[in-house]
Structure formats: C-alpha cells, structure tokens
Amino acid sequence: MSSGVLCTLPGGWLDRRGGCQREVVLRPLRGGDEEWLYSLPPQTSQVSVLTMLLARCVKRIGPYRASRAMIRTLSMGDCDFLVLRLHGLTFGERVERVLVCPDAACGAKMDLDFELGQVPVEERPRRPRYTLRLEGSPAREVGFRLPGLGDVEAASRAEDPERALLARCVLDLDGKATPGGDAVDALPDAAREALDAAMEQASPRVEDTLEARCPECGREFPTTFDATASFLASLYSQRHEFDRAVHLLSFHYHWPLGEILGLTRERRRHYVRLLRDALDVGSGLSARERAEAS
Ligand SMILES: [Zn+2]
Numbered sequence: 001m002s003s004g005v006l007c008t009l010p011g012g013w014l015d016r017r018g019g020c021q022r023e024v025v026l027r028p029l030r031g032g033d034e035e036w037l038y039s040l041p042p043q044t045s046q047v048s049v050l051t052m053l054l055a056r057c058v059k060r061i062g063p064y065r066a067s068r069a070m071i072r073t074l075s076m077g078d079c080d081f082l083v084l085r086l087h088g089l090t091f092g093e094r095v096e097r098v099l100v101c102p103d104a105a106c107g108a109k110m111d112l113d114f115e116l117g118q119v120p121v122e123e124r125p126r127r128p129r130y131t132l133r134l135e136g137s138p139a140r141e142v143g144f145r146l147p148g149l150g151d152v153e154a155a156s157r158a159e160d161p162e163r164a165l166l167a168r169c170v171l172d173l174d175g176k177a178t179p180g181g182d183a184v185d186a187l188p189d190a191a192r193e194a195l196d197a198a199m200e201q202a203s204p205r206v207e208d209t210l211e212a213r214c215p216e217c218g219r220e221f222p223t224t225f226d227a228t229a230s231f232l233a234s235l236y237s238q239r240h241e242f243d244r245a246v247h248l249l250s251f252h253y254h255w256p257l258g259e260i261l262g263l264t265r266e267r268r269r270h271y272v273r274l275l276r277d278a279l280d281v282g283s284g285l286s287a288r289e290r291a292e293a294s
Helices: 031-038 046-057 068-072 076-091 149-155 161-169 189-202 227-237 239-253 257-261 265-282 287-293
Strands: 005-014 020-026 058-061 094-100 109-115 130-134 140-144 170-173 209-213 220-224
Touching: 005 076, 020 076, 031 046, 031 227, 031 239, 031 257, 031 265, 046 058, 046 068, 046 076, 046 149, 046 227, 068 149, 076 149, 076 227, 109 209, 130 189, 140 189, 149 161, 161 170, 161 189, 227 239, 239 257, 239 265
Parallel strands: none
Antiparallel strands: 005 020, 020 058, 094 109, 130 140, 140 170, 209 220
C-alpha cells in the first residue's frame, strides 16, 4: 500500500508555539475515499468536501499526525496546493483540456496540455500575526491572522460572509484585543478593503490563470484552471467506471470489498487491465477484435 509522498506547503500550519510547519505527507486517493465521496449529500459545500477529503489524505504535518481540526486551520492557498498534488497523485501530472479560441472570427478548437508541476505556486510562510497600518488621524493599527478553511466554511454560513470572515481574523485594534466583530464594524469601508488586500498579499497562492495561444490565428489569451473544481469533476465523472471496476474485481477475484477499496486508483486500474486481458484471451478474441469491441 502506498505510504504517501512528501511535499512542502507554500504557507504552512502553525503549531501551538506559533512555529510554521510546512512539511506534509500526502497519500493518493484510495477506493474507499471515492466510495465516501460518492455517498456525500449533493448539497455538501465544496469547502466542506475539501476539508474532509484532505483530512483523509494528509497523513502528517511536520512531526504531527494530521487531524481534521488541523486541516481546518490551513489557508486556502495551502489547500489549493494540496489539491493540485492530490490531482497529480490520483490522475497523473498531465492535464489535457480543450479550449475554444475567443476570437469571434476564428473560434478554432485547440488542445491545452500542461503538467500540474508547471502551475506557479507563490510561497508565503505563515506567521501567527500580521499588522496593517491604516493612514488617517489618528493612524490605526490592525493586528490580524490569515483565514483557514474552517473560517471560510463558518463565514459562508453567515448573513454577511465578508464581514464574518474579517471578524474572525482581526485579532486586535490599536493594541487592544478585539473579540467578535466589533472592531470590524468600527472600521470604514476603505479600511476593510485595505485589510482584505493585506490578507491576500500575505497568503500563499496557487496561480489559477494560464496563458494560452491559438495555433490557428496566433491570438494569446488567459484561461482559468481551478484545480479543485477540475479534481472533483474528474472524480465525479469516473463514478461509473469505479463501480464497474469494483464489481469486476470482486466478481472474478473474490477479494473482500475492504481490500478492493483499499487500492489506489492506479493499482485498481492495473488489476482491471490484467483481468480484461485474461478474460479476452479466454474468450478467444484477437487483439484487433478486442480493439474493435472496446
Ligand atoms: Zn484563434
């Protein structure tokens, strides 16, 4: 069974002493994870799915065994990075997409192929506290922390998600601790915007815009790649194939379901290929007939 790969978070997880732990052990998805994903209620929010999925697949952060509570404190940038790696571990590093040229006179279809490892990641090691000085009279100083997945999840349920997120992350105003949202309400809109920008600037980031070039007309244009949406869409689109593979392996090998669901997607597909070949040989089909039948 695969024990996982080591990777370095672009931001990091803060331990109790405020130390930034960036080393993570991540394992690829196994059949049991796919089965779990397919059983989730359809209204489950994407950030909740991500938190639970990462809690299953992140084995270790620094010297600590990962827990769901730890995952909930990771920043969105670290989460995007982990999904990017999980995408590669599960489906391979190569991504193939079909785009349509945005030039109205051209509209040619084209392939955009890239390696997940080429997606730029901006590293910003995490700190327990950041400060923002707001100009004006009097000048004010806001102490804040970066939001984690759990903050985003909780804020998304609030009446005003943007305010709720700031309220959770502002730690102090002019040196005084500020529990709840009072400090945020005391800030003018421009200050809130500045705070929002300061948080973004301090956060690690996975680039979601790629440059494409039309081979027909030569036009260059940006296109977005959302690793999370792409990863989840790939998983959901494989549901039928997953069910067939599990059925085929249990039907022919008589392995217990728990063992089949313990296989990574790669191992499972490997056994299914071997089995299909053996079944085709048994049925007396030639290679050409097999190709025609598939
Ligand atoms: Zn074009």
